[in-house]
Amino acid sequence: MRERSTRLLLLFVVVLTTFSFFVTWPSNPKRYLPDFIPWPVEDCVGGICIGKGIDIFGIERREMRLGLDLRGGTRLVLEADISGQPDVDLNEALDTAVDVVERRVNAFGVAESITERVGANRLSVQLPGISSDEAVDKIGRTAQLQFMELALAANGEVIFVQLDGTTTTQPLSTVLANELLIQEAQYVPVTVVDEQGVRLEISGAFLDRGDIFVDRNAAGLPQLNFGMNDEGAKLLSQATARLSNPPQPMAFFLDNEPIRGADGFVIAPRVRSQISDNGVIDGLTLGDAQTLAKLLRSGAFPIPLRVVQVEDVDATLGDQAVVDSVQAGLIAIVVVMAFMVLYYRLPGVLAALALFVYVSLTLAVFKLAPVTITSAGMAAFVLSVGMAVDANVLIFERMKEELRVGRSLVGAIDTGFARAWTSIRDSNVSTLITCVILYWFGDQFGASLVKGFALTLALGVLVSMFSAITVTRTFLHALVGTTVMRHLWLFGSDVAAARGAAPAAGLRPAAARGGTQEGAEP
Amino acid sequence: MIDFVGKRLWFYIFSMLIILPGLVSLLLPDGLRQGIEFSSGTTFTLRFAEPVGEDALRSALAELGHAGARIQKTAEGRLLVRTDLIEGASEAPPFGPALPSEREELETALQERFGPLLDSDGNVANRFLEFSSVSPSVSSDIGRNAALAVVAASVAILIYITLTFASVPKPIRYGASAIFALAHDILVVLGAASILGRLFDFEIDTLFITATLTIVGFSVHDSIVVFDRVRENVRRAEAAGLDVRLADAVNASLNQTLGRSLNTSITVVLTLVALILLGGETIRDFLIIMLIGLVSGTYSSIFVASQILVSWDEGDLPKLLRGEPAEEAA
Numbered sequence: 085m086r087e088r089s090t091r092l093l094l095l096f097v098v099v100l101t102t103f104s105f106f107v108t109w110p111s112n113p114k115r116y117l118p119d120f121i122p123w124p125v126e127d128c129v130g131g132i133c134i135g136k137g138i139d140i141f142g143i144e145r146r147e148m149r150l151g152l153d154l155r156g157g158t159r160l161v162l163e164a165d166i167s168g169q170p171d172v173d174l175n176e177a178l179d180t181a182v183d184v185v186e187r188r189v190n191a192f193g194v195a196e197s198i199t200e201r202v203g204a205n206r207l208s209v210q211l212p213g214i215s216s217d218e219a220v221d222k223i224g225r226t227a228q229l230q231f232m233e234l235a236l237a238a239n240g241e242v243i244f245v246q247l248d249g250t251t252t253t254q255p256l257s258t259v260l261a262n263e264l265l266i267q268e269a270q271y272v273p274v275t276v277v278d279e280q281g282v283r284l285e286i287s288g289a290f291l292d293r294g295d296i297f298v299d300r301n302a303a304g305l306p307q308l309n310f311g312m313n314d315e316g317a318k319l320l321s322q323a324t325a326r327l328s329n330p331p332q333p334m335a336f337f338l339d340n341e342p343i344r345g346a347d348g349f350v351i352a353p354r355v356r357s358q359i360s361d362n363g364v365i366d367g368l369t370l371g372d373a374q375t376l377a378k379l380l381r382s383g384a385f386p387i388p389l390r391v392v393q394v395e396d397v398d399a400t401l402g403d404q405a406v407v408d409s410v411q412a413g414l415i416a417i418v419v420v421m422a423f424m425v426l427y428y429r430l431p432g433v434l435a436a437l438a439l440f441v442y443v444s445l446t447l448a449v450f451k452l453a454p455v456t457i458t459s460a461g462m463a464a465f466v467l468s469v470g471m472a473v474d475a476n477v478l479i480f481e482r483m484k485e486e487l488r489v490g491r492s493l494v495g496a497i498d499t500g501f502a503r504a505w506t507s508i509r510d511s512n513v514s515t516l517i518t519c520v521i522l523y524w525f526g527d528q529f530g531a532s533l534v535k536g537f538a539l540t541l542a543l544g545v546l547v548s549m550f551s552a553i554t555v556t557r558t559f560l561h562a563l564v565g566t567t568v569m570r571h572l573w574l575f576g577s578d579v580a581a582a583r584g585a586a587p588a589a590g591l592r593p594a595a596a597r598g599g600t601q602e603g604a605e606p
Numbered sequence: 607m608i609d610f611v612g613k614r615l616w617f618y619i620f621s622m623l624i625i626l627p628g629l630v631s632l633l634l635p636d637g638l639r640q641g642i643e644f645s646s647g648t649t650f651t652l653r654f655a656e657p658v659g660e661d662a663l664r665s666a667l668a669e670l671g672h673a674g675a676r677i678q679k680t681a682e683g684r685l686l687v688r689t690d691l692i693e694g695a696s697e698a699p700p701f702g703p704a705l706p707s708e709r710e711e712l713e714t715a716l717q718e719r720f721g722p723l724l725d726s727d728g729n730v731a732n733r734f735l736e737f738s739s740v741s742p743s744v745s746s747d748i749g750r751n752a753a754l755a756v757v758a759a760s761v762a763i764l765i766y767i768t769l770t771f772a773s774v775p776k777p778i779r780y781g782a783s784a785i786f787a788l789a790h791d792i793l794v795v796l797g798a799a800s801i802l803g804r805l806f807d808f809e810i811d812t813l814f815i816t817a818t819l820t821i822v823g824f825s826v827h828d829s830i831v832v833f834d835r836v837r838e839n840v841r842r843a844e845a846a847g848l849d850v851r852l853a854d855a856v857n858a859s860l861n862q863t864l865g866r867s868l869n870t871s872i873t874v875v876l877t878l879v880a881l882i883l884l885g886g887e888t889i890r891d892f893l894i895i896m897l898i899g900l901v902s903g904t905y906s907s908i909f910v911a912s913q914i915l916v917s918w919d920e921g922d923l924p925k926l927l928r929g930e931p932a933e934e935a936a
Contacts, residue, residue, distance in 0.1 A: 159686070182741075201741035202649060208740065397686055398679040401888040402660040409885040416880035420873045427869065459889060460816040463896065466881075467820050469826060475867075477873075478831065481866045503777040507834035510770050517766055518759040518823055525755035533812050534752055539820055567807065587837035 093558040095110060101441045106450035148451050151458030151536070152212035153400045161393035164205040174205060177386040180396050185209055188223050188381035190532075198400070207389065212456070216394045222375070224391040225339055227384040229288030231320075232335040232342075233327060234259065243270040256332075258333035259598040260354075266333050267350055271342070274334065276322045278315075286323060288384050290316025295362065296381050298373045306370040308377055311362040321360035328355045336365060343368070401459060409462070417443060420473060427479050430574035434559040435476040442551040444474045446544055453543070460533050461540035470543025471512065475552030478504040480592070483560075487579045497560045501553075508552060519545070608864075611857040614913040614922075616677060621790060621910060628797010631804060638796070639803040639918050641811035642674050643744040648692040651735040652716070653684045653724045660685070661887060666719050670712060674809055684735065694737055709737060744812055756792070756822055760785045763826055771833070774840045779918050784829040787903075787911035791825040792818065794902040813892035821899030824874075828867065828907040835859035835911070852919040856912050864908070871904040 166172050182199050185207065189197045198210040200317040211219050234256070235243040242265075243254035251270075259265040292352070295311030312320050327334060333352035336343045342350040345367030353366065368376065399406050421436035428435060446468065450457060457465075483500030491499065519542035526535030621667040631637060660677045663685060667675045693708040706714070713733060717723055725731035748800055767781035774780075802808035836852075836859040843850040878900065882893045917923065 139703050159680070198743045200649070200743045203738035203740075206738070208649070395680045400676050400678055402664075402677060403679070404659070404661060405885070405888040409881060409889060412884035413877075414883045416877040417883060419880055423873060423876060459813055459892070460819075463813075463816050463820045463892070466874070466877055466896075467823055469877065470824070470870065473873045474827075474870040475833070477866050477869045481863075481869075485862075506838070507831045510767070510834055511830040513764045513770075514766055514830055515824050516824050517762045518826065521759040521762055522752075522755050522819065525751060525758065528751075533748065533816065534755060534819065537816055541823060548862070 087564075090558060090561040090564075092226055093554065094552040094562050097441060097555050097558055101444055104441075104444040105342060107451055108444050118332060148447075149213055149454040149456045150399075151456050152210050152462070153459050154406050154457065154462075155212060156396065156398035156400075156403070157210060157212035158213070158216045159395050160209045160216075160219050160391055161202065161391070162207040162224060162389040162393045164207075165388045165390055168203075172387055174387075178205070178207065180386045181389060183209060184227075184383050184385055185223060185361065188227075188379070206392070210397060210400075216396070220391050220394060222379075224389070225379060226271070226388050227288070227379040227382070228285065228292070228339055229384070230337040230340075231274040231286040231323070232337050233274045233323075234266075234332060235270035235272040244268060245270055256330075260330065260332065266352055271335050271337070271352075274323045274327070276319045276326075278319065286316065286317060286319050288380060290319060291380055292316070293381050293383060296377050298370070298377050301364070301366060305366065306368060306373045308365040308368060308373045309362065310365070317361035320363070321358055324355050324360075325358045328357055331356050336353065338376070338379070343372075345369070346372075390583055398471045413462075413466070417469070420469075424473070424476070428477075428575075430563075431476075431480045431483065431560070434556060434563075435473070435480065437559060438476060438551055438556045439469070439473060439554050442548060443469065445551065446547045449543055449547060450540070455540060455543065456536060457540065458533070458536050460537040464537050464541035465544055468541055468548055471515070471545060472548035472551055474502070475508045475512075475548060476556055478507055479552065479556060484575060484579050487575055494561075494564050497557070497564070501557055505553075512549050515545050607857070607861050609857065610860045610908065611805050611853045611916050614909075614917060617909040617913055621906075625790070625793050625797055628801055629793060631800040632797055636803075637800050639807065639809045641814075642676070642688065642690050643811050644742050645690065646742060647688060647690050647740055648694075648737070649686065649688045649740045649748070650692075650737040651680070651684050651686050653682070653735060654720050655722045655724055655730070656720065657683055658720045660686070661905065663720070664887070665714075666716065669739070670715050672712075673807055674811070688740065688743070691739065694739075709734070732852065748812065749810070749815060752819065756819070760788060761824065767833075771837055776919075779915055780833050780837075783911045783914040783918070784826055784833065786914050787829050787906040788822060788825045789921035790906045790910050791821055791899055791902045795821055795899045798898045799895060808891060813889065814895060815894050817895040817899065820896055821903055824900060825906060826905040828870075828903050829911040831866065832859060832863050832907050832912055833915075835863050836915070853916045856916050860908055861910055867904055867908060871900065874900055 163182075164174060164178060166174055166177075178201055182201065185199050187199070189199075189209075189211065197212065198208075200208045202208045209219075209223055211223060214222075226504075236256070237243050237253045239253070241255050242259045244252050244254060244265075246252060247536060259269055273287070275283050275285050277283050290312055292311040292313045294310075297309050298306055299309060301307045324334075331354040334355050335350055335352040343365070345351045346369040347367070349367075351365060351367050363374075365373075417439065421439055422441070424432035424435045426432065446465065449455075450461075455461065479500055483496045486496035486499045486503075486543045487493070519538040522534050522538035523542070526532065526538060612728045660679065664675055666676055667673070667687070667689065672689040672692070674690075678686045680686050692712060713723065717732060722730045723732050723734065726735055764778070764781040764785055765782060771777035771780045799808060799810060799814060803810075836856050839855045839859050839862075840850070840852070843855065875897065878893055878897045881898070882890055885893065905932070
């Protein structure tokens, strides 16, 4: 029974490790292997390729998501254009724009960006791992939302601009009856006169940024919900009272371009009743709705900003430094494995195997989650490797103690684990508590560095507990029934000496020992 | 069995000797030198006729007094450089020819080393391509926020340890001692950073904050492993009906966990040394800080956390105040 479950677990560990190893294997191994290890240069002869990553049925390999410090990314330079608004405080407006950029970066899940003010009127934004088109589209937009209504001429008719630039008009009732005309009509910002008699445009500035979300309407189609702030609600109810009689279309423009729906048409629903504090935009594709929601939640730039430069940059730590460090890390892991084998002998070999399993598993988790790995994440990983090794060391030290007092191998394994478990649990749980709090703080204060560190360390610790408890124990159990117990030197000379000499069981009161069963002594 | 507990006064003195110079250095003006990430600086793009490596340019800039520059390759062999503040134009002197500005001096010095600078079309221009001042790229609040997070984490750990050590008398002392050792390690690291800053221009950057957080994780982890053994020994003695002094239980636990403590530290030290010797230059300072913290963390779990626990139990502090040496009392 016991042997069968051990064999099943062993199989599970082997399958899991193989899978993780395939996932983790870099698409360009040559880059990370130390120079003295020969690796074939990437070369394809016909359909057979060597020197690349391992190919599984031609599935596209996903790359590890690395931060700006390790891989580089896209650099955008944005320039403020205040020609239209000469009385704006440029300094303050740029500071606000930096906040907006950082909110957008967080909203789009791009970790570890660098935003700097450059010179008098520019911002430099570095974003890891996204294409330049994406960067311009998501970060570089002004994101000014406008509520638009039909442009009416002095005679109350709707204005149309022909291709040659001339304008014509059509009666409002004709336009309202014809969807095509609604599409082609001219729109102007919805304006209202507030209590002080000032004419105001209703824009994204009046949105309640905490109340913008995407869900599905009764028909199951995506819709963007938006809430207005107090002032915006007053203005909107005034405007919709006017526009709902007769029901006229209201369009939404983002940065002076009409927002179009999944069908490619301008979204311009009729205002059927007076609305005030919240509304919905229907007809968007799900992707567009989500992008729009993120942009609106992050707010608009207070002044128009133009993308003046887009370029690819490499890692802030320097590409060579990154490659050197990965190579050094590989060497370090091999050295640690060698140390474990020399010091703990047979259990050390198992620990080295467990470490291999641990590293493959953790990197696979990072890659699949995916977690953005930065230098902070690498530090957390190094620490978690140390903790994973520590768990094994704790188990082996306890196991050796039990072997020295004359326990059987099975008894020593089980007692060793039981004794080591409380220390592994308490030390790792306290590390996890630290991670949770660091993550929360990092989130509150926008310190993505602290957040990234906490996340990688927490994942590393969780995998290390799994690895110590399941993997090492399974490996040890797999030894039971083999002939190793006849070669006690495999567990260290001190164990062999203690067992060879007088029975040592009397060293400690038997009553104080744990209640695990004694296995058969070979 | 090594008598760790009896020599605890010496361990305290040793820790004081390590921490005091660092603490003094910290409290003096300019205790910690802030890196360029936290301050305004200058960014420029340049392009040499011959390709120049990032490391070569970085060390050349350091020699010219602009240490810690961030250098990134961009398209067409251009290099994007972020340094501390460099004056673009010198103030016009009251008489005589205009002195070269800091920027011009730097352009000249770099061309002496690496050959001519090109403009964006590839012609020799002898000038940087773009040159402007930049705001801090990291808010200096990050240090304060990280410190607050560590304080909050310490409180949570104190609560957790108190709960999980509830089976032994006075569990809160275990948590408090672990947090005390944590404070010890943070002081060692901050002090070391301060002294390194005075001696070798070591600067605090976001990597340093990461290293400190790593040490927080390690320190508590290491202390708890020793305390777990103390808990086991105390409970075992109680179960056997023996009245064991906590000092003896702690000493036995320290001896039993010594092998594990050293082996775990050795594995992490091996990793760090490999990274320091072979890894990239840009993370070397960070790794050295990690190494210092790690050694301190191992030391403090044996020679500080456990000893504080014993001192508390033995009432060393009241005895000391009454004028009796703690050593003889132990």
